[in-house]
Amino acid sequence: MEHIRTATLNGVATIEIARPEKKNALTMAMYQAMADALAAAGADPAVRAVLITGQPGIFTSGNDLEDFMQRPPQGSDSPVARFMRALLDCEKPVVAAVTGGAVGIGTTMLLHCDLVYVSDEARLAMPFVSLGLVPEYASSLLLPRLMGHVKSAEKLMLGEPFSGSDAVEAGIANAVLPAGEVVNHARRMAERFNGLPPGAVRDTKRLMRADTRERVLQAMATEGEIFGSRLRSPEAMEAFQAFFQKRKPDFSKF
Ligand code: COA
Numbered sequence: 001m002e003h004i005r006t007a008t009l010n011g012v013a014t015i016e017i018a019r020p021e022k023k024n025a026l027t028m029a030m031y032q033a034m035a036d037a038l039a040a041a042g043a044d045p046a047v048r049a050v051l052i053t054g055q056p057g058i059f060t061s062g063n064d065l066e067d068f069m070q071r072p073p074q075g076s077d078s079p080v081a082r083f084m085r086a087l088l089d090c091e092k093p094v095v096a097a098v099t100g101g102a103v104g105i106g107t108t109m110l111l112h113c114d115l116v117y118v119s120d121e122a123r124l125a126m127p128f129v130s131l132g133l134v135p136e137y138a139s140s141l142l143l144p145r146l147m148g149h150v151k152s153a154e155k156l157m158l159g160e161p162f163s164g165s166d167a168v169e170a171g172i173a174n175a176v177l178p179a180g181e182v183v184n185h186a187r188r189m190a191e192r193f194n195g196l197p198p199g200a201v202r203d204t205k206r207l208m209r210a211d212t213r214e215r216v217l218q219a220m221a222t223e224g225e226i227f228g229s230r231l232r233s234p235e236a237m238e239a240f241q242a243f244f245q246k247r248k249p250d251f252s253k254f
Contacts, residue, residue: 001029001030001033002018003017003018003019003027003029003030003033004016004017004018004030004033004034004037005018006033006037006040008041008044008046008047010191010194011046011047011048011049011191011193011194012047012048012049012050012051012187012190012191013037013040013041013044013047013049013050013051014050014051014052014053014187015034015037015038015041015050015051015052015053016053016054016055017030017034017052017053017054017055017059017060018054018055020055020058022061022064023058023060023061023101024054024055024058024059024060024061024106025060025061025062025063025064025065026060026062026063026064026080026105027064027067028067028071028073028078028079028080029079031079031080031082031083032079032082032083034052034083034086035079035082035083035085035086036086038050038083038086038087038090038094039086041090041092042089042090042091042092047092048092048093048190048193048194048196048198048201049092049093049094049095049190049191049193050090050092050093050094050095050190051094051095051096051097051186051187051190052094052095052096052097052109052113053096053097053099053183053186054097054098054099054100054102054106055099055100056099056100056179057099057100057101057121057179058099058100058101059096059097059098059099059100059101059102059106059122060101060102060103060105060106061101061103061104061106062103062104062105062106063080063104063105065131065240065243065244066244068231068236068240069237069240069241072228072231072232073228073231074228075228076224080105081224084109084112084137084220087109087112087113088112088213088216088217091202091205091206092193092198092201092202092205093114093115093190093193093201093205094112094113094114094115095113095114095115095116095117095186095187095189095190096109096110096113096115096116096117096186097117097119097182097183097185097186097187098110098116098117098118098119098122098124098164098167098173098182099119099122099179099182099183100119100121100122100123100179101122101123101124101125102122102123102124102125103124103125103126103127104125104126104127104128104136105136105137106124107124107125107126107139107172108126108135108136108137108138108139109137110124110167110172110173111137111138111139111142111143111146111172112137114205115174115186115189115190116167116172116173116174117173117174117175117176117177117182117185117186117189118164118167118168118173118175118176118177118182119164119176119177119178119179119182120164120176120177120178120179121179122163122164122167122176123161123162123163124161124162124163124164124166124167124172125155125159125160125161125162126139126155126156126159127159128156128159129156129157129158129159130159130239130249131236131239131240132230132233132234132235132236132237132238132239133227133230133231133236134223134226134227134230135156135223136220136223136224136227137220137223138215138216138217138219138220138223139156140156140219140223141212141215141216141219142212142216142219143155143156145212146170146171146172147170147171151170163176164176234254235251235254238250238251238254
């Protein structure tokens with residue numbers, strides 16, 4: 001797939017988001033390609049870890065807003081839901097190299113990766129509310145658990161962007177690296193799984209996630225229901241149109 005490049009080298013399956021002209025915004029076809037790549041990596045015994053990465057300066061600007069407007073995702077069979085489940089169900093370690101901006105699902109997917117390395121140029125943001133939406137991918141559950149309510153409220157209710165070092169401090173990321181080194185560093189960390197017994201790695205990942213798994217699925221279902229109806233709300237329509245008309249949204253009428 002043109003906008004999702006995959007390659008397996010030295011035991012690491014790389015999933016590279018490559019749509020720089022749209023800041024790596026994720027379309028339905030891209031979610032589907034990433035879901036397929038995760039499933040293929042899981043099934044390939046030669047793969048010991050997965051690496052998800054973006055382009056210089058941008059990891060991903062999140063869901064394609066035109067898709068949100070024209071083809072809002074519906075139900076558990078939508079490509080985005082399939083991608084979310086594939087990442088959640090991936091039994092192998094998933095390493096993220098956050099090469100730059102990470103908006104919306106660009107940040108919330110990190111909560112489901114195992115090792116996260118962030119460029120010193122990265123800006124992370126979850127501006128769901130500014131879009132008339134609500135948090136997704138169990139971020140409304142996981143973020144308050146990581147950083148407490150008030151810090152999560154800055155990120156989820158005000159949509160305040162934050163840096164890679166804030167992400168490290170919050171427990172979302174492992175380390176901040178210079179922009180030119182983040183992918184290589186993440187790759188080296190992913191390659192370390194080549195020297196480890198894969199069964200023990202898999203069992204450890206499952207044990208570490210066991211406590212939250214059911215609650216994560218429950219949160220995703222609850223969020224998904226509200227998110228779906230919010231996508232069709234006048235608030236969201238105003239936010240999406242304002243983005244494409246390159247103007248400030250006007251929420252004063254709601
Ligand atoms: N969906 C669709 N198109 C997007 C997009 C998205 N999520 N993010 C960026 N684009 C497009 C822009 O419309 C623009 O297209 P154009 O060149 O045809 O006008 C192009 O990508 C470049 O984006 P631009 O906003 O000019 O880049 P920037 O460097 O000034 O800002 C971002 C980068 C990521 C901060 C900004 O694009 C942004 O905020 N995007 C929306 C993020 C978002 O709300 N995502 C959804 C979260 S749920």
